[in-house]
Amino acid sequence: MRPFKYSRAEDVHSAIQKVAANPNAKFLAGGTNILDLMKEDVERPDELIDVTRLDLAGVKMSSIGVSKKSIAIGGLGKNSDTANHPLIRQNFPLLSQAILSGASAQIRNMATNGGNLNQRTRCSYFYDVSMPCNKREPGSGCSALEGINRMHAVFGWSKDCVAVHPSDMCVALVALDATVRVQGIEGKERSIPIIDYHRLPDNMPQIDNNLKQGELITAIDIPENNFAGNSYYLKIRDRASYAFALVSVAAGLEINGDSIQQARIAMGGVAHKPWRAAEAEKFLVGKTPTQENYKAAAEVEMRNADPLEHNKFKIELGKRAIVRALQLAISNNMS
C-alpha cells in the first residue's frame, strides 16, 4: 500500500474542507472497499480523512410538506444498524432485506450507508492493475468488453465500460425513491435523487457518481410509502450467501382492491447504476396482480436489454427474477 496521511475529522466542516482542498484526499468511513482497493493499488489516495466519529449515524423521522413523512438515515450509520433499526424494519423492510443480502455480518457491521453508495465496481479487470481498464486508467481500454463478461452489464453500458454497480442497498433505495443529501464546502447542502446519483459509464466510466470532490453524504431521505407490506428484495447469486448479485430485484406493489395502484421495481447486477425498471412499472399500473401480468411486465422491461458474449443468461434470469420478486412481494406476508 502506498503511504498516506491519516487524520481524524473533528467536525463535518473541517472534514469537508480537507478533502476539498486536496484532489488526492478521500474520506474514510467503514473502509471495507477503499482499504481493499488501496491494497490492490487501484485506489491511491495520499490522504485519508477519517469521518467515522462524526455525529451522522442516526435514523430520524421527519416531515416533507404538510402530511407526508420521510425517514432520514445517517450517512455514517452502519449498514447493520440501519437494517435492524425498528423504524426501517417497520417502514422499509425492502431496505432492510437488501442491506442484509449484501456482504457478510462482519462487513455490514463496518460499512456505512454513505460508503455503500460510493463503493466501486467489483469487475475483475478493474481490480487487476496489469489489465487495461477505463475506469481505473481512463483511455486504456475496456478488458471486459470482449473478455470474460459473465458478471457484467446488460443495460446502459458503453464500449468504454461494461461494469455493474455492486450495491444491493442502492437497488432498494432506487425502488424507494430515496434522496441523497450531501454537504459541500462552506456548508452548502444539496439533495440528489438516488436515481440521478449514480452515472451510466458513457465515455467517462472513471466517474461513478455525481458527488463532487469534498462533498460528504450526510443523510439519505426515504419518503413513506404504502407498499411496505407488499415488498421483497430478491437476490440471485452463484452461491447461497456472501456473493455479489448476478441479478437482483427490489419490488414493491401498492394494491387497491384487485388492481395495482403503484409498482416499484429496480434491478441490481445489470447496469453501471441501480436500474429502475420503469417500463415494467408502467405496464403494471392498473393491472391485476397475476403471474401473467408479471411475466408480461418482465418481457417489456427485458426486451431493451443488450447482453454481452457471456451474460446472455441474464436476460432470462432477469425476467424470472422480476416475476418471482413480484410474487414474493405479495405472498411473503410481511404484515
Next chain:
Amino acid sequence: MKRRNKRIDLTKGEKELFKEFMPEDFIELSTYSVERRHFLKLVGLMGGGIFTMQFLSQHSIFAQDVNELTLYEMPTDVENVVKVTFKVNGAQKMLVIDSRMTLLDALRERLKLTGSKKGCDHGQCGACTVIVDGRRVLSCLTLAAACDRISVKTIEGIGRSEELHPIQAAFIKHDGFQCGYCTPGQICSAVALMQEAKNGEASYITNNIRSKALPIQLSDDEIRERMSGNICRCGAYPNIIAAIREVHTGKDGAQPWQYSS
C-alpha cells in the same frame, strides 16, 4: 529483534518541542533508552490534534508497544506516524504505527496476538474476525489508526485454557475444524452471532422482517446464512453448525465421532 540500550541525548530545543507538543511521549522518551540517531523530527501538526511526523532515520523509536517496556526495531520503514490507544482483551495498549497498518497486523505483528489469522487479507474469508465494541468485524479491513479508544476482543480474550467459552468447547466436541486456520475467526463470529440472535437482529432469510426484534431461535439455515462470512476450506461446515446449534439451543447434540477404545 535487537534491543537498543543507549541514552537519549536531545538538545534543549528538541526537548522543549517534545514537551510542548507531545507531553506523553516526552515522558516516554525520558524513561526509555534510545539511540540519539533515532530521534525523530516533528514536522507538522494537522488540524484536529493529530500529529504527523517524519523520521530522520529509517528506524523508529516509537515503533513499540509501551506496555512491554521494550524497544523493537521495526522491520520496515515507517511513514505517516499515528498514535493510537485502545483496549485489547481488557488491557490498555498504546501503539505508534504507520498509518497503513491494519488492525490485524497490529494485533499479530506488534501485540503478538497471533490467534487472529490472515487468510485472504481482502475481506473475503473471515479468518481475521475480531469483536470491536461488541460487534464482529474484519480486522484486515480495519485501519489500526482508526482504532483509537475502541475495545477489541480477539480469540485470546474468549475463554481461558482452563475454562473454555461454550462455543470453543462445542467446536471441540463436534470437531468443528480440520486444519484449524479459520477456527479463531469462526469462533469470534459465532460468539457475536449468539448476541445478535438474542438482540433479535434479522438476517436476509428471517421471516417477516417487519415484526418487532425479539430473541430469535435460529434454524440451521439461519446459522448458515449468519456464518456465511467465515469460509472453511476444509469444509467443516456441518460440524460448525452442530457446535453453534448446541450452544444456541442449549440442547446436547450427539457427537459425530468417537475415539475407538
